[in-house]
Amino acid sequence: MNETCSWCGTDPLYIAYHDQEWGVPEHDSRALWEKLVLDGFQAGLSWITILRKRDNFREEFEGFDPERVAAWDETRIERALQNPGIIRHRGKIAATVRGARLFLEIEGQEGFAPWLWSFVGGAPIQNGFASMAQVPTATPESTAMSKALKKRGFNFCGPVITYAFMQATGMVNDHMTGCPRHAQIRALSAAG
Template identity: 80%
Template sequence: MTSRCAWCGTDPLYVAYHDTEWGVPEYDGRALWEKLVLDGFQAGLSWITILRKRDAFRAEFEDFDPGRVACWDDARIDRALQNPGIIRHRGKIESAVRGAQRFLEIEAQEGFASFLWSFVGGQPIQNNFASGAQVPAATPESTAMSKALKKRGFNFCGPVITYAFMQATGMVNDHVTTCHRHAQLTPPQAGG
């Protein structure tokens, strides 16, 4: 039997996400922005709720094309609010539009991926937690990322959200040491 992090339970969608996506280093700026937006929509909800709605989010948000979402006006936001397939929260939708605009600015200045990865020195932090109880909810790195994002005009990106984002995008390896993915995502030089 394959050993996994306990948080993914047995739901096939959650297990597949755990086994193929969570903790895999992501360096594509657009994909990072999509994940940051989805983590913002998760605020107050469970991640499985977002996973179950992810396809609807991708369709509504034009495959998370920041150039297109940045141009949304009030009418387009109102249209999104009518979609029962997504989380219909005006503040979160408006935050995604502002985030798309900020993404374009950061992408042009320094690269969105470079900006985000700078908070972990450009490479994943390798943690070696034996149990989920040892995994922090936030870290100095996620707090710094949160402050920098807010300073640039992002919302729904507090330190807990940014830490979940960092875990999901492989900026930190928080698979517990007994999970089969921990070793797979640990570079040989990082030890285990």
């Protein structure tokens, strides 16, 4: 059987995300922070909702430039809360500002990307799931990442959110074995 993972359905935006982004190993610290923020905004919502608003998030959060977002004050948070193009949740917006400051600390100390990748031993975990029913919602690695993020002061980063983050950023290859992207991502992981 050679078909795309069923979770992306038939929405062209979701299919493009599956085919071009999801599961590709990401080692850029800023891009990883953006994805972690967006996964936090997803809490309680579907990923397609966030994906449809991603460009608005990027515009509002100044290209997810951590230095710029870290400088936000209450007035700037209030301005973001007025933007109908994003998820207007005060706690999540404030967590993004706090997360930007924490990102800068970690980036300066050990590098945000190397730190996050350390939870999978620095290389993608290659899973071999044939059906969505086999895919866990959390793993020991995502639980450890969640605890470490929370200990540093991050919010909206429970083990289910961190597992979705790990899947999306290629820390784990959870494309179904019948999906053409499974072998492509495995090859990408080996080459990188």
